[in-house]
Amino acid sequence: xxxxxxxxxxxxxxxxxxxxxxxxxxxxxxxxxxxxxxxxxxxxxxxxxxxxxxxxxxxxxxxxxxxxxxxxxxxxxxxxxxxxxxxxxxxxxxxxxxxxxxxxxxxxxxxxxxxxxxxxxxxxxxxxxxxxxxxxxxxxxxxxxxxxxxxxxxxxxxxxxxxxxxxxxxxxxxxxxxxxxxxxxxxxxxxxxxxxxxxxxxxxxxxxxxxxxxxxxxxxxxxxxxxxxxxxxxxxxxxxxxxxxxxxxxxxxxxxxxxxxxxxxxxxxxxxxxxxxxxxxxxxxxxxxxxxxxxxxxxxxxxxxxxxxxxxxxxxxxxxxxxxxxxxxxxxxxxxxxxxxxxxxxxxxxxxxxxxxxxxxxxxxxxxxxxxxxxxxxxxxxxxxxxxxxxxxxxxxxxxxxxxxxxxxxxxxxxxxxxxxxxxxxxxxxxxxxxxxxxxxxxxxxxxxxxxxxxxxxxxxxxxxxxxxxxxxxxxxxxxxxxxxxxxxxxxxxxx
Amino acid sequence: xxxxxxxxxxxxxxxxxxxxxxxxxxxxxxxxxxxxxxxxxxxxxxxxxxxxxxxxxxxxxxxxxxxxxxxxxxxxxxxxxxxxxxxxxxxxxxxxxxxxxxxxxxxxxxxxxxxxxxxxxxxxxxxxxxxxxxxxxxxxxxxxxxxxxxxxxxxxxxxxxxxxxxxxxxxxxxxxxxxxxxxxxxxxxxxxxxxxxxxxxxxxxxxxxxxxxxxxxxxxxxxxxxxxxxxxxxxxxxxxxxxxxxxxxxxxxxxxxxxxxxxxxxxxxxxxxxxxxxxxxxxxxxxxxxxxxxxxxxxxxxxxxxxxxxxxxxxxxxxxxxxxxxxxxxxxxxxxxxxx
Numbered sequence: 001x002x003x004x005x006x007x008x009x010x011x012x013x014x015x016x017x018x019x020x021x022x023x024x025x026x027x028x029x030x031x032x033x034x035x036x037x038x039x040x041x042x043x044x045x046x047x048x049x050x051x052x053x054x055x056x057x058x059x060x061x062x063x064x065x066x067x068x069x070x071x072x073x074x075x076x077x078x079x080x081x082x083x084x085x086x087x088x089x090x091x092x093x094x095x096x097x098x099x100x101x102x103x104x105x106x107x108x109x110x111x112x113x114x115x116x117x118x119x120x121x122x123x124x125x126x127x128x129x130x131x132x133x134x135x136x137x138x139x140x141x142x143x144x145x146x147x148x149x150x151x152x153x154x155x156x157x158x159x160x161x162x163x164x165x166x167x168x169x170x171x172x173x174x175x176x177x178x179x180x181x182x183x184x185x186x187x188x189x190x191x192x193x194x195x196x197x198x199x200x201x202x203x204x205x206x207x208x209x210x211x212x213x214x215x216x217x218x219x220x221x222x223x224x225x226x227x228x229x230x231x232x233x234x235x236x237x238x239x240x241x242x243x244x245x246x247x248x249x250x251x252x253x254x255x256x257x258x259x260x261x262x263x264x265x266x267x268x269x270x271x272x273x274x275x276x277x278x279x280x281x282x283x284x285x286x287x288x289x290x291x292x293x294x295x296x297x298x299x300x301x302x303x304x305x306x307x308x309x310x311x312x313x314x315x316x317x318x319x320x321x322x323x324x325x326x327x328x329x330x331x332x333x334x335x336x337x338x339x340x341x342x343x344x345x346x347x348x349x350x351x352x353x354x355x356x357x358x359x360x361x362x363x364x365x366x367x368x369x370x371x372x373x374x375x376x377x378x379x380x381x382x383x384x385x386x387x388x389x390x391x392x393x394x395x396x397x398x399x400x401x402x403x404x405x406x407x408x409x410x411x412x413x414x415x416x417x418x419x420x421x422x423x424x425x426x427x428x429x430x431x432x433x434x435x436x437x438x439x440x441x442x443x444x445x446x447x448x449x450x451x452x453x454x455x456x457x458x459x460x461x462x463x464x465x466x467x468x469x470x471x472x473x474x475x476x477x478x479x480x481x482x483x484x485x486x487x488x489x490x491x492x493x494x495x496x
Numbered sequence: 497x498x499x500x501x502x503x504x505x506x507x508x509x510x511x512x513x514x515x516x517x518x519x520x521x522x523x524x525x526x527x528x529x530x531x532x533x534x535x536x537x538x539x540x541x542x543x544x545x546x547x548x549x550x551x552x553x554x555x556x557x558x559x560x561x562x563x564x565x566x567x568x569x570x571x572x573x574x575x576x577x578x579x580x581x582x583x584x585x586x587x588x589x590x591x592x593x594x595x596x597x598x599x600x601x602x603x604x605x606x607x608x609x610x611x612x613x614x615x616x617x618x619x620x621x622x623x624x625x626x627x628x629x630x631x632x633x634x635x636x637x638x639x640x641x642x643x644x645x646x647x648x649x650x651x652x653x654x655x656x657x658x659x660x661x662x663x664x665x666x667x668x669x670x671x672x673x674x675x676x677x678x679x680x681x682x683x684x685x686x687x688x689x690x691x692x693x694x695x696x697x698x699x700x701x702x703x704x705x706x707x708x709x710x711x712x713x714x715x716x717x718x719x720x721x722x723x724x725x726x727x728x729x730x731x732x733x734x735x736x737x738x739x740x741x742x743x744x745x746x747x748x749x750x751x752x753x754x755x756x757x758x759x760x761x762x763x764x765x766x767x768x769x770x771x772x773x774x775x776x777x778x779x780x781x782x783x784x785x786x787x788x789x790x791x792x793x794x795x796x797x798x799x800x801x802x803x804x805x806x807x808x809x810x811x812x813x814x815x816x817x818x819x820x821x822x823x824x825x826x827x828x829x830x831x832x833x834x835x836x
Contacts (some may be wrong), residue, residue, distance in 0.1 A: 303722065324724035333722065341722050344715035346782050355712055356723040358705045365703045409723070 003066030005030045005193040006051075006162050011060035013046055013217075020046045021057070022217040028162065028193040033184060035208040035225070036197045039237055039456070043217040044197055048164055051195075052084040053077040064161065081161030085168060089147050091154075093140040098122040100139055101154045125157055129183050145176035152183060156192075163187060164195040169203060170290050181207055199288045201230055201493055213237055231486070238456055238485035246461035247433070247440045253464065254279035256315070257448035258331065258417045260300065263309035268295040269472040273309070277417065277448045282439065284459035284466035285452040286488045291469040293452045294336055297419045301333035302326045313416070327356060330416035334406050336425060336452070338399070342406040345395030349387055350376060352394045353409050379408035383438060400431025407438060417448040424458065436462060456485045468492050514787050520827055521776060521791040524820075528795065532802035539805045542673035542681055550683075552797035553690035554579070554745040555767045556790075560697040561738025562768040563789050567701075568714045568731060569781025570626035574615060575742050575768055577637035579761030582608045582746030584641045587650040587756040590657050597656045605743045611637060612739020616732030634765075642758040649757040652750060661686045661752035686748050693741065698786040710734060714781030770817055771796045774824040795820065 006028040013021040021043045028034050036044050049055040051062065053074045062069050064080050071077050077084070091100045098119040107114040122135035131149060139147055148168065156163060165184075169177050184194055184207055196208055204211055204225065211228055213221035213236040221236040256276050263273040270292050277283045285293045298304045300311065302320040311318050313329055320326045326333070335341035343352050353376055354361050361372040376390045383404045387397070394405060403423065410418060420439070424432045439462060443449055453459050459466050460483045468476040468491035476491035515522060533540040558575045565572040586604040589595035595603075611633055618629035652658060664682035671680050701707035709730040712720040721727045745764075750756045775792025777784025799820060803813045 301722075322726070323722055324726060327724040335722060340716070341718045344712050344719050344782070346715050347711065351708070351711070355708070355720070355725075358708055362703075362705045362708065365699060367703060 004028065004063070005032075005065060007061075007063040007066075008047075008051065009061050009063075011047065011050060011062075012058045013043075013050060013055060014058060020217050021050075023060075024214060024217065024219055026195075026212055026219075028195060030191040030193060031188040032210065033188060033194040033196055033208045035204045035211040036195060036214065037199075037204065037211055037233060037237060038214040039454070042214050042237075044214060045166070046217075047214070048084060048166060048195070048197070051077065051082060051162075051164065053082075078158075081159055082164070083155040083158075083160045083162070084164045085152055085155050085166065087167050087170060089144070089151055091139045091147060091150060094138060096136045096138055097126075097133060097142075097150050097153075098135040100150060101125075101135075101157050103154075105158070122153075122157070125153060129153070129179075129186060131179055131183075143173075145172040148172060149176060149179060149183075152180065156183075156187065160187075160192055162193045162195065164197070166197045167199070167289070168196075169198060169200060177203070199493060201233065205230075234486055234489045238489060246458075247437045248462060249440055249444065251280055251444045253281045254446060257313065258300075259312040259315075261310040261312065263296070263299065263311075264307045265295065265299045265304055266307045268292060268299070268304060270296050270299060271472055273469075273472075273474055275467050275474060275477075277450055279416075279446045279448050280443050281465065282443050282449045282451060282463045284463035285450065285469060286454075286456060286459050286466055287469035287475075287492050289454070290471070291492065292472040293469050294421055295472075296469070297333055297421055297450070297452060300326070301331065301419065303333075327413065327415075330413075331419070332356075332410040332413060332415040332417070333419040334403075334410055334421060334423065336422035338402050338406055339395075343394045343402060346393065348391045348393055349397075349405055350390040352405055353379070353390075353412065356409050357413055375412050376408075379404075379412065383408060384434065398431075400427045400434070403427055403431065403435065404438075407435070411442070415447065417450070418442065419450045419452070421452045422454065423451060424453075424455070456488055459483075459488070460485065470494055517785070518776060518788050518791055520831075521774060521788065521795065521824070524774075524824075525791055525795050525798065528798045528802065532798065532805065536802070536805045539802055541675065542670070543675050544801070544805065546681060546683060546687075548797050548801035550687055551801070552767075552793060553684075553686040554749050555764065555771060555796065556690040556793045557693050557741050557745045557748070558738075558764060558768040559771050559789050559793055560693050560786075561734065561741040562765075562772045563697065563775075563777060563784060563786065564701075564710055564734035565626065565738060566769070566772050566777050566779060567710050567781055567784050568734060569717075569779075570619065570731075571769065571779075572615060572630045572735060572738050573627065573765045573769075574611065574630040574634040574637060575738065575745075576761040576764030576766075577634040577641070578608055578611050578739060578742035579746040579749060579764055580756075580758070581611070581637040581641040581644075582743040583750035583756045583760045584644050584650070584746075584758065586657070586747050587652050587750050588644050590654045591650050591652055597654060600657070601747060604747050605740060608739040608741075608743025608746065609736055610739070611742070612736040613732070615739065616735030619735065620728045620731035638758075638762075641760070645756070645758040647758060649755055651755040653754075658751055658754050661748045662754075686752065689744070689748065693744070694786060694790060701786060706730065706733065711782060714783075716782070766817070767796050770821050773821060776824075776828060778828065779825075792824075 004027045008026045011021050011024045024043065024047060038044050046055060050057045053071045053076050056072060062071055069080055071080065092103065101122045102118045107117045119135045126133050126135060133146065139150060142150065168180055172180060187194060198204060208225050211223050211225055211233065212219060213233060215237060255278060257279045259276040261274055264271050273296055287293050295304060299306050302322045302325050311320060318329050320329065339345060350372065354372055361368045379385065380387060385401055385404045387401065394402060397405065424435055439449060451459065451462060464480055466478050467474050468488055470492055475494045478487060538544055562572060562575060582604045585607050586600050589600035589603060615630055615633050618624040619626045661684065663685040665685065666680050666682045668680055671678055674681050701710065709720065709725050712725060713727055713730060717727055746761065749760060771792035772789050773779065774795050775788035777788065796817065799816060800813050803816060
C-alpha cells in the first residue's frame with residue numbers, strides 16, 4: 001500500500017493551561033480532498049498553523065510521503081510543498097498579478113528582474129487553470145473574490161504537494177466559487193492533496209472526498225463524504241456536553257428597551273435586520289464567522305454608518321451617528337476585541353475604567369479622585385477583579401481581568417442596553433463563570449442585554465431568546481423552549 | 497514582582513517618582529554639564545546659564561505644543577515656519593502699518609491659531625498624514641512670511657513691543673555671581689513666560705479631560721472612539737493650541753531680536769522634536785510627560801550652549817544633536833523591548 005501523502009498523528013497543543021489540540025490525527029492521500037469541519041474554536045486553525053509552521057506542536061508527528069518531518073518555520077513548510085491559503089488577502093495591491101505570484105522568488109536575468117518571463121509563466125498557469133485573467137493586471141483592479149483566486153494561484157505556482165484552504169469561499173461570488181472548484185479538481189488530478197476548511201456543508205458535499213470533524217481539539221468523526229449525512233455532521237460538530245458553570249436565575253422581563261427596524265448597512269452587507277430586546281432580557285446573537293453580527297452591533301453603536309432603518313429606544317426613535325450619541329442614550333457596546341477596541345493597554349486601570357465617563361470625575365482642573373476611586377473599588381469588589389492597585393497597567397492583566405475592567409467601564413455608566421460581543425472569548429473557565437454571574441445580575445437589575453457569541457452553549461444557557469444571523473440577515477429567531485444546537489446551526493448555515 | 501512594583505509606585509512621592517521615571521535623561525543631562533564644566537572655564541557661570549535658559553525659552557514654549565502632537569502619535573513640523581510668520585506679521589503691522597500694539601498682538605496670535613486650525617482640520621477631518629499636512633503648511637507659512645517681508649528684514653522700534661521680551665527682572669544681592677562682579681544678575685521675563693506655559697501645559701495634560709483624551713487617542717485611538725470620545729475634535733484642538741503657542745514664540749522672538757528676518761524660526765521644529773523625543777516621549781504616541789520634556793529641552797540647551805562656549809563650530813552642533821537623538825531613541829527602544 002502506498003504511503004499517505006500527509007499524516008499527522010497525536011498532535012497536541014496548549015496555550016497556557018488551555019488545551020486546544022488533544023491528540024488529533026489527520027491523513028490525506030494523493031489527489032484527495034479532505035474537509036476539516038468544526039465550530040469556531042474547535043482547533044481547526046491551530047492544527048493548520050502547526051502544519052504551516054506558524055505554531056509548534058507540543059507533541060505529535062508529521063509525516064510527508066511516509067517520512068518524518070520537523071516543521072519549525074513557515075519556510076520549512078514551504079520546502080515540504082505545503083501551501084496554506086489564509087482567509088485574509090495578503091497581496092501587494094499596486095503590483096501586477098505576475099509580480100505578486102512571484103513575490104520573493106523573482107526570476108533574474110543579468111542581475112535584473114526578468115519580468116517578461118514571470119509574466120509569461122503566470123499567464124501560462126492562469127490559462128491552464130482556465131481563469132479569464134491577464135497576468136499584467138494590477139491586483140487593485142480585481143474584485144475581492146478574484147484577489148482570493150490570485151492568492152490561490154500564488155500558492156500553487158510553486159511546486160505544491162499539499163494545499164490547505166481556510167474558508168476560501170467566504171469572499172467569493174457564485175461564479176468565482178465555481179472557478180475555485182475547477183482549480184481544486186485540476187490540483188487533485190495532478191496528485192496534490194487538499195485540506196479544505198469551510199462551514200458551508202453544501203460545498204463540502206460537492207467538493208470533498210472525506211470529512212474530518214473536530215471538536216474541542218479531538219477528532220470526533222472521520223467519514224466518507226458519500227456516506228455522510230448533514231444532521232449527523234452537525235451533531236458531531238456541536239454534540240459536546242453542556243457544562244454547568246452558567247448562572248441563570250428567573251426574573252421578570254419588562255417592556256421593549258431597544259427595537260431595531262429594517263436596519264441596513266450596505267457597505268458591510270447588512271440588510272433588513274429586525275430585532276428587539278426587553279428590559280431584563282438576555283438576547284443572544286448566534287451565527288458563523290462572516291454572519292455580520294459584530295458589524296450589525298457596531299452599526300447600532302454608531303461606529304459604522306447605517307444606510308437605512310430605524311432605532312427605537314423606549315418606543316421613541318433615536319439618532320445615533322457616533323459612539324458618544326449611543327452612550328448618551330444609554331446604549332453601550334463592549335467589543336469582542338478588548339485589546340484593540342476596548343482598552344488603552346499602555347495606561348493604567350484607573351485611566352481605562354474612567355475613560356468613558358470622564359465628565360463625572362473631572363471638572364475643570366479638579367479631578368475627583370475620591371469618586372473615581374470609589375467607583376473602581378466598587379467594581380473591583382463586585383466583580384472580584386484581581387488587581388493590586390488601580391495604577392496597574394491594563395496590558396499586564398489576564399484576559400479575564402481585562403474583560404472585567406471593560407465591563408466595569410461600561411457598567412459605571414448605568415446603561416439601559418448593553419451589547420456584549422463575545423464576552424468570554426479567550427478567557428479562562430473561572431473568569432467565564434464569573435462573567436456569567438455578572439450578566440445574570442445585570443438582567444436581574446433590569447438591564448437589556450445583547451450577547452453576540454460563537455459559543456452555542458453560552459447562548460443556550462444564558463439567553464431568554466436568540467436570533468441567528470447568516471450573511472448579514474437575521475435567518476431565524478428562537479425562544480428559549482426551542483433552543484437546540486442543531487436548530488441554531490441549521491439556521492446559521494441556511495443559505496439560499 | 498509586578499505587584500511590588502505597583503505598590504512601590506503608589507507609595508513613593510511625586511519627586512522620587514519623577515527621578516525614577518526620567519533617570520536616564522537626568523543622568524545624561526548631569527554628564528553633559530560635568531563635561532562642559534570641566535572642559536571650559538566660562539560654561540558653569542551664573543550669567544552663562546541664565547543666557548542659555550533664556551535662549552531656549554522659545555523652544556520650551558513650542559515644545560508644549562510639540563509634546564501634544566507627538567503624544568497623539570503625530571507630529572507638527574510647521575512650528576518653525578509659524579513662529580516666523582507670526583513674528584513677521586507682528587513686526588509688519590507695528591513698523592510698516594503703524595498698527596496699534598494690542599491689535600498687532602491679537603492679529604499675530606490669530607494667524608498662529610488659524611495655521612493650527614488648518615493643520616488640525618487637514619489631519620483630523622481630511623485624514624491627511626500629520627507629517628504631510630504640516631509640511632505643506634510649513635511651506636505655505638514660510639512663503640507668506642517671505643512675501644510680506646519681500647526678503648528685507650523689518651526693524652521694530654515700538655518700545656512696548658520690544659519690552660515684551662526685553663523686560664528684565666533684577667535679582668538683588670547677586671552681584672558676586674555676575675561676570676564683572678558689580679552688576680546684579682537679571683532674569684529675562686521670557687524665561688517666566690516659558691515656565692508659566694510649561695506649567696499650564698502640565699495642568700492641561702494632567703488635570704483636565706482634554707489631557708486624558710490626548711493620552712487615550714495616542715494610546716489607542718479606536719478604544720478612545722469606542723469610549724465615546726470625539727476623537728476628531730480632540731485630534732484637532734492640540735494643533736490649534738500649538739499654533740497659538742508658536743505665535744507667542746514668534747512675538748517673543750521678534751521682540752527679543754527687535755526685528756524680523758524672513759528666516760525667523762527656521763529649523764525650530766528640529767529642536768522642539770529633539771527635546772520632546774529625548775525627554776522620553778514615544779513617537780508612536782500615548783506616553784510622554786511635561787517633566788521629561790523639560791529635561792529634553794535642557795539637554796538641547798546645554799548641548800548647543802556648551803559647544804558654543806567650547807568654541808565648536810555651529811555646523812558640528814547639528815551633528816551632535818543628531819547623535820544625541822539617536823542615542824535617546826535607542827535607549828527608549830531598548831527599555832521597551834526589555835519590558836516585553
